[in-house]
Amino acid sequence: ADVKKIAVIAGDGIGPEVIAEAEKVLKKTEEVFGYGFETEHGLFGGIAIDEKGTPLPQETLDLCKKADAVLLGAVGGPKWDNNSKELRPETGLLGIRKALGLFSNIRPAVIFDCLKDASTLKPEVLEGTDLIVVRELTGGIYFGEKLRREGAHGEEAVDTCVYNVQEVERIVRQAFEIARTRRKKLASVDKANVLETSRLWRETVNRIAPDYPDVELEHVLVDNCAMQLLRRPSSFDVIVTENMFGDILSDEAAMLTGSIGMLSSASLGEGAFGLYEPVHGSAPDIAGQGVANPIATILSVALMFRLTFGYHDAAEAIERAVKEVLDAGHRTGDIAVDKSKAIGTTAMGDLIVNAI
């Protein structure tokens, strides 16, 4: 049979705990649907710094390159926060994106019916919110030249933001394609009234737009978008933007759903290969206590099935199982109204596995 290779990177903090539940889900879908998976673990992030002296060891990168997809838990924590740049988990994250050519980060922000009240937004404002932020992931100011120098007014620091037409075009086309499969609305976010890279971005979007006459396009300035996400979240369908704006806006969008422990993300390149991870971080404050919510990581497996493997039946089964367990009232601490009734990570994982 066609055995899919999955590189599994547990990472730091709650990473190993939530990944363990996702692996149980993988095993269960093998049994139920007859798919074959081969998983291999790699060190990455803080733990890789501790054990190998670098956040992204070559062997982990090789493992990912050989794989059909990567499943990532979370990386980072206070232990490594004051390290020099080369010895920081974030540097590994930027490095793996670049090395694997993952130029696109897809972040669905959806409302889970049973969690509507978890949002700080009014339910009537949130009603119907179902959007995707498509973030450019390997260009812009995060990857441009950086330097320190003596200037006329003392020490100064420089970051450089660069985008070329090709980088903009590939991510924008992908966003148009995604919009086509949904409500056919695309909001392109930039700061074209000030930035040159944003003007290149907007020109490119406008040049490409005629190829997608069925998609309704709007240009939104980034500051305005930060407002409109709050004012009319349900009016957005697909949002496409450059790396740093996407970093900020996708986190804002995730938080307004009130379901940050439930959201998955995909980082994609040219082909079917992808890296899948929960939107939430490594949550060092609750690591090792068995209380983390594994749902975002489990749903990342479903996203992997959909986008990389085309296993829509299994993806649907996982998503349905999650819904069933939530509808039955089970909650981890982060999403429980009555915290005293909260269940732990493995209990939640077991319930979902049983429901598949």
Add this chain to the structure above:
Amino acid sequence: ADVKKIAVIAGDGIGPEVIAEAEKVLKKTEEVFGYGFETEHGLFGGIAIDEKGTPLPQETLDLCKKADAVLLGAVGGPKWDNNSKELRPETGLLGIRKALGLFSNIRPAVIFDCLKDASTLKPEVLEGTDLIVVRELTGGIYFGEKLRREGAHGEEAVDTCVYNVQEVERIVRQAFEIARTRRKKLASVDKANVLETSRLWRETVNRIAPDYPDVELEHVLVDNCAMQLLRRPSSFDVIVTENMFGDILSDEAAMLTGSIGMLSSASLGEGAFGLYEPVHGSAPDIAGQGVANPIATILSVALMFRLTFGYHDAAEAIERAVKEVLDAGHRTGDIAVDKSKAIGTTAMGDLIVNAI
């Protein structure tokens, strides 16, 4: 007597309408408190492009330089959106900030009791929210070198973000000073895990912090801040950040109050001189209809009285008058629950003037 010179720049869209009400307030405070003001109008933004061929005519700049303070309505509109860079209202805005040395933008985000329901956030989340965003205004990527060039992958665009220690230090010290007069909490926002300018920013903040032992300091990453503003707005007191992050976060903070038509802002330099303007924009869609909300501009006058002139009695009288009129149930269209009962711009201005 000591007559204060105020340069008045009405600008575009609803600018002239809201400025007219603010001028009535100036006149009334002259009568009531015996202060003397001399106002002179200047062209700026879109209207200056149309009449003088540049968004920031030299005579307007001279007018501002001679003045003790500047009162600005709003600039911009679709008419000028596709102009070349030199002929855009935004270019005038960046130019005036730089030319007047206004390195600090102060944006209070407060909740008006009677408008609590206007926010898309739940009232219990909003409860007690009272924060100020201090945005660096003349540095960073908005002012760095910009260029287009042919690269290895076609045309590319470059923006440069530069900060020197002195630029960071002066804005951060100002923010610490403001925090001292309030709840003594400062959140410094950066992206120090990725950007070199943010690392310089954070080092500078940490170096200065011991001079303000009475202020509690936290460092927040910009993506996390976009989330925390939504999750726990009332926990913030003063937020200080660089130009672009401040642009995005101050708009997000403004929107979450639900009172965007009510918020004023100050742009300050080294001395008492300042430029005051409403947070809202030129709203071209409702311009000329006499329905715009003049309160943000009127409150900008109060802010000018406080920060530039030290006329605390008059400032308080204006703020109290606004509260009184709102408490009596009067609303412009943007903040009216029952739109059919909304009053117009001049009616609102008159009510406030009478209440002073």
